[in-house]
Amino acid sequence: MTALTDLGVAAIRDGVRKGAFSAVEVAQAFSAAVAGAKALNAYVIETPEHALEAAEQADRDRAAGNLKPLSGVPLGIKDLFATKGYQTTAGSNMLGGFEPVYESTVSGNLFAAGAGMLGKLNMDEFAMGSSNETSAYGNVISPWRRSDGGNAPLTPGGSSGGSAAAVAARLAPGVTGTDTGGSIRQPAAFVGITGIKPTYGRCSRYGMVAFASSLDQAGPMARDVRDCAIMLEAMAGFDPKDSTSLQLDVPRWEAELSSDIRGKRIGIPKEYRIEGVPEEIDRVWEQGIAWMKDAGAEIVEVSLPHTRYALPTYYIIAPAEASSNLARYDGVKYGLRKMPESGGLAEMYEATRAAGFGAEVKRRIMIGTYVLSAGFYDAYFNQAQKVRALIARDFERVWEECDLLLTPTAPSAAFALGEKSDDPIAMYLNDVFAVPASLAGLPAMSVPGGLNEQGLPLGLQIIGKALDEQGVLNAGLAFEERAGFTARPEAWW
Amino acid sequence: MSAYRIQGATGEWEVVIGLEVHAQVTSKAKLFSGAATEFGAEPNTQVSLVDAAMPGMLPVPNQECIRQAVRTGMALEAKINAWSRFDRKNYFYADLPQGYQISQLYHPIVGEGQVEIEVGEGSAKRVGIERIHIEQDAGKLMHDQHPSFSYVDLNRSGVALMEIVSKPDMRSPEEAGAYVRKLRSILRYVGSCDGNMEQGSMRADVNVSVRRPARDGQEVVPFGTRTETKNVNSIRFIMQAIEYEANRQVDLIESGGTVVQETRLFDPDKGETRSLRSKEDAHDYRYFPDPDLLPLELSDAFLEECRASLPELPDAKRQRYERELGLSAYNAGVLTAEVETARWFEELLAATGKSGPDVGKAASNWVISDLFGALNRLGKGIDESPVSPAQGAELLGLVADGTLSGTLAKQVFEIMLETGEDPAKIVEERGLKQTSDTGAIEAAITDVMAANADKVAEYRGGKDKLFGFFVGQTMKAMHGRANPQLVNDLLRKALS
Numbered sequence: 007m008t009a010l011t012d013l014g015v016a017a018i019r020d021g022v023r024k025g026a027f028s029a030v031e032v033a034q035a036f037s038a039a040v041a042g043a044k045a046l047n048a049y050v051i052e053t054p055e056h057a058l059e060a061a062e063q064a065d066r067d068r069a070a071g072n073l074k075p076l077s078g079v080p081l082g083i084k085d086l087f088a089t090k091g092y093q094t095t096a097g098s099n100m101l102g103g104f105e106p107v108y109e110s111t112v113s114g115n116l117f118a119a120g121a122g123m124l125g126k127l128n129m130d131e132f133a134m135g136s137s138n139e140t141s142a143y144g145n146v147i148s149p150w151r152r153s154d155g156g157n158a159p160l161t162p163g164g165s166s167g168g169s170a171a172a173v174a175a176r177l178a179p180g181v182t183g184t185d186t187g188g189s190i191r192q193p194a195a196f197v198g199i200t201g202i203k204p205t206y207g208r209c210s211r212y213g214m215v216a217f218a219s220s221l222d223q224a225g226p227m228a229r230d231v232r233d234c235a236i237m238l239e240a241m242a243g244f245d246p247k248d249s250t251s252l253q254l255d256v257p258r259w260e261a262e263l264s265s266d267i268r269g270k271r272i273g274i275p276k277e278y279r280i281e282g283v284p285e286e287i288d289r290v291w292e293q294g295i296a297w298m299k300d301a302g303a304e305i306v307e308v309s310l311p312h313t314r315y316a317l318p319t320y321y322i323i324a325p326a327e328a329s330s331n332l333a334r335y336d337g338v339k340y341g342l343r344k345m346p347e348s349g350g351l352a353e354m355y356e357a358t359r360a361a362g363f364g365a366e367v368k369r370r371i372m373i374g375t376y377v378l379s380a381g382f383y384d385a386y387f388n389q390a391q392k393v394r395a396l397i398a399r400d401f402e403r404v405w406e407e408c409d410l411l412l413t414p415t416a417p418s419a420a421f422a423l424g425e426k427s428d429d430p431i432a433m434y435l436n437d438v439f440a441v442p443a444s445l446a447g448l449p450a451m452s453v454p455g456g457l458n459e460q461g462l463p464l465g466l467q468i469i470g471k472a473l474d475e476q477g478v479l480n481a482g483l484a485f486e487e488r489a490g491f492t493a494r495p496e497a498w499w
Numbered sequence: 500m501s502a503y504r505i506q507g508a509t510g511e512w513e514v515v516i517g518l519e520v521h522a523q524v525t526s527k528a529k530l531f532s533g534a535a536t537e538f539g540a541e542p543n544t545q546v547s548l549v550d551a552a553m554p555g556m557l558p559v560p561n562q563e564c565i566r567q568a569v570r571t572g573m574a575l576e577a578k579i580n581a582w583s584r585f586d587r588k589n590y591f592y593a594d595l596p597q598g599y600q601i602s603q604l605y606h607p608i609v610g611e612g613q614v615e616i617e618v619g620e621g622s623a624k625r626v627g628i629e630r631i632h633i634e635q636d637a638g639k640l641m642h643d644q645h646p647s648f649s650y651v652d653l654n655r656s657g658v659a660l661m662e663i664v665s666k667p668d669m670r671s672p673e674e675a676g677a678y679v680r681k682l683r684s685i686l687r688y689v690g691s692c693d694g695n696m697e698q699g700s701m702r703a704d705v706n707v708s709v710r711r712p713a714r715d716g717q718e719v720v721p722f723g724t725r726t727e728t729k730n731v732n733s734i735r736f737i738m739q740a741i742e743y744e745a746n747r748q749v750d751l752i753e754s755g756g757t758v759v760q761e762t763r764l765f766d767p768d769k770g771e772t773r774s775l776r777s778k779e780d781a782h783d784y785r786y787f788p789d790p791d792l793l794p795l796e797l798s799d800a801f802l803e804e805c806r807a808s809l810p811e812l813p814d815a816k817r818q819r820y821e822r823e824l825g826l827s828a829y830n831a832g833v834l835t836a837e838v839e840t841a842r843w844f845e846e847l848l849a850a851t852g853k854s855g856p857d858v859g860k861a862a863s864n865w866v867i868s869d870l871f872g873a874l875n876r877l878g879k880g881i882d883e884s885p886v887s888p889a890q891g892a893e894l895l896g897l898v899a900d901g902t903l904s905g906t907l908a909k910q911v912f913e914i915m916l917e918t919g920e921d922p923a924k925i926v927e928e929r930g931l932k933q934t935s936d937t938g939a940i941e942a943a944i945t946d947v948m949a950a951n952a953d954k955v956a957e958y959r960g961g962k963d964k965l966f967g968f969f970v971g972q973t974m975k976a977m978h979g980r981a982n983p984q985l986v987n988d989l990l991r992k993a994l995s
Contacts (some may be wrong), residue, residue: 086599088553088554088555088556094554096554101554104554106553106554108548109554123669199741211555211791212555212556212557213552213555213556213558214555214641214792215555216554218790219789219791246559247557247559248557248559249557249558249560249791249792249793250790250791250792250793257530267939280628326787327790329785330587330589330590330598330599330785330787332598333550333589333591333597333598333599334596334597334598335596336593337550337593338593338596338651339551340553341594351592351593352591355591359740375785378589378785378786378787379785380783380785383785383786383787387787396594412675433793458722
């Protein structure tokens with residue numbers, strides 16, 4: 007018999023429904039796996055009691071014929087989501103020990119759908135990072151290792167690195183991630199799982215610790231496309247507590263899943279073929295294009311002319327918003343407070359923020375403060391806003407020629423921990439394929455495409471029109487059926 | 500009226516004043532959260548998770564606050580911007596939990612408008628409104644609760660304010676005072692701000708500069724460097740601050756110094772302003788559009804609803820009182836200056852069941868002399884009046900139908916003030932009714948004439964002035980209750 011932890015979201019849901027196993031058994035199996043995988047550092051806190059309680063309720067609900075969409079499914083929750091009564095730190099010392107008295111809408115929606123929580127997942131501090139190395143709780147180690155025999159610890163990607171590692175290592179059937187400039191898609195690609203960032207506004211940001219408000223968006227990460235569809239359906243929905251959340255009904259993504267994409271036009275943006283990207287990325291991309299053709303899609307070469315400005319634009323807008331969003335962490339109301347021996351309010355601010363924030367967060371606050379400063383605002387922030395509008399217009403125009411876009415998710419496979427931590431620009435380049443869709447607020451998903459020569463997963467990204475998550479999911483499903491990606495890391499932890 | 504000038508050692512100076520009035524929007528809930536806004540509550544009892552800037556909390560605009568700002572703009576004849584946007588003003592302070600104030604720098608909800616003010620008898624002047632924007636108030640620091648810490652009260656944090664920015668159109672402390680009074684009156688008519696300056700519902704940042712008056716033929720004299728005196732919270736203080744600041748600037752310039760653009764503070768105890776911070780260490784607020792909020796787009800239907808809900812405003816009301824009720828400009832002005840007065844007066848008119856100049860004049864005179872006199876004496880506002888509009892109308896009716904003379908009416912009114920009883924009841928129970936009993940009056944006249952035979956002779960000898968004496972004596976004999984017209988007629992007959 008397959009281990010329960012080998013099952014994904016749909017399989018667990020259906021198994022509990024059919025009575026193949028109990029929800030409690032599932033919760034216990036995953037909690038045990040979590041407890042045994044501390045070497046990965048994927049979870050910052052473990053909450054088996056939460057998962058168990060939800061499972062017991064699921065079993066009672068089953069007996070009463072009252073099952074909910076996620077009854078019996080235990081999930082990992084990224085530590086960016088406020089969880090009532092459970093420590094929520096956003097991976098920062100600044101919020102060490104912070105226990106919110108409120109629940110984020112997304113985690114609340116999942117729990118209301120019957121899911122339980124296995125624990126809070128490690129992440130880059132305030133979601134700022136692409137390797138999970140900026141976490142105050144130490145980096146997550148990817149469950150994957152290169153097949154070269156060396157055991158160099160690899161990054162699971164970031165910022166949802168704990169989330170990615172947990173799914174890949176079977177420490178949760180599904181998890182929440184958040185994506186500001188690739189933080190769901192890049193780690194999903196690095197560990198060979200599926201993750202979707204929906205259209206901006208699909209998921210409420212209420213209770214999600216803010217990084218860059220105009221970009222932040224929650225999404226699921228799971229074993230496959232169907233699991234993502236199930237989770238996203240539970241997570242999404244209009245929330246009057248978030249003015250930017252979309253006042254739309256949640257589509258029935260799972261019920262409408264279909265891998266029949268015959269006649270769909272899939273665009274291949276030529277600007278995504280960039281210098282210095284390893285050949286293996288091109289190769290998996292070509293393979294993906296072939297699979298899409300095989301599925302009956304029409305492949306069209308398209309152009310998104312402002313693509314090369316996306317990364318610098320992103321690294322102006324996101325830090326600008328972050329510099330303001332993170333001003334609330336000042337030692338006055340909650341979280342860390344450092345009181346110097348002498349001095350007043352300003353000295354308390356300085357000491358608190360110096361001690362509470364890590365280097366990358368400080369760097370982005372500095373960048374953001376700079377680009378908003380008098381005399382620089384027009385040259386940087388205002389200009390970036392204009393370029394952002396042009397990037398969005400590129401996509402609007404390209405939809406006249408195609409229905410979806412297929413691109414690489416990241417410019418490389420997972421790299422070794424420490425490999426890029428001294429070079430912020432190299433680190434930022436990880437997001438090069440992810441940020442355009444973020445800036446335009448479009449749904450985008452990473453699906454595993456295969457392994458490279460070192461045995462590491464590579465992902466491809468499918469970008470869709472605003473609100474067309476269904477199109478993205480369906481193309482993902484067609485891709486998934488052809489890729490037949492079943493590789494998983496061998497347990498060493 | 501001659502222009503206000505500062506007499507300096509080197510000649511005359513003109514004062515240029517612009518005001519930024521912060522008016523708290525009348526609303527049960529805050530601008531971006533559902534927390535209450537009641538004044539004087541225990542510290543930190545009106546604070547939501549949003550107001551405390553908890554991680555992941557988001558602002559959601561309160562429609563009522565938006566509506567009140569739009570109605571205010573309409574009352575100030577201002578351009579309403581159907582598309583506006585919120586910006587963040589970033590700075591660190593312990594009373595600002597988010598580390599930024601949500602305001603509107605780039606695209607305010609209300610554009611240019613105007614307020615008509617009156618300075619001195621009948622000289623009207625228009626003061627331009629530059630813009631009105633909506634923003635959040637900050638919390639309050641308390642420095643007297645602990646020897647080495649300051650405490651923070653977030654009750655006010657997030658309360659909605661309208662910042663009403665005037666053009667630099669005022670030229671004297673009196674004009675500034677008249678402007679704030681008029682603005683306050685309009686806001687209170689509209690119901691968008693209670694105008695309570697003691698409780699901080701209205702306060703002003705006062706911008707003052709001085710320059711030489713324009714000489715003949717000279718069209719534009721450039722503005723001098725201005726200073727901004729923050730948070731002045733009474734009309735008197737605003738006028739004092741302007742006067743002090745203008746004189747300070749003149750003295751400074753004339754003694755060879757230069758005015759520094761800076762923020763200043765008004766000290767009400769000393770009646771002077773002092774420097775708070777200069778431009779050099781001014782904040783860089785790093786304004787940018789708030790990404791948590793969508794732009795505000797106002798529909799035509801919403802704008803129509805706002806316009807339809809506007810009451811008659813003080814200027815229109817004053818003109819109507821003059822036109823329809825035949826009131827003097829002065830009376831009409833007094834009765835319309837405060838919304839409560841106008842409301843009381845109109846309830847009074849309605850209760851008389853009559854309309855037009857006759858009742859209008861009598862009612863306005865009675866309100867302004869008798870009622871205001873009494874309220875003044877009692878130290879009460881019109882909304883605390885012991886006499887209701889219905890009772891006032893009844894009293895006026897008793898005068899109009901001849902039941903009460905003016906003198907009797909005053910007596911009855913005094914009793915009403917004391918007892919709260921209705922005038923008809925007082926008249927009935929105390930027999931204060933005016934009498935037109937010819938026999939009784941004639942009998943009284945006979946007695947008075949008999950007792951003052953010498954004066955009768957003098958009168959008949961041509962000393963007409965004595966007529967008043969006989970009226971007085973007769974009324975006295977009648978205990979003030981005789982119909983004065985009848986007394987006059989009968990006296991003339993008897994004395995002739």
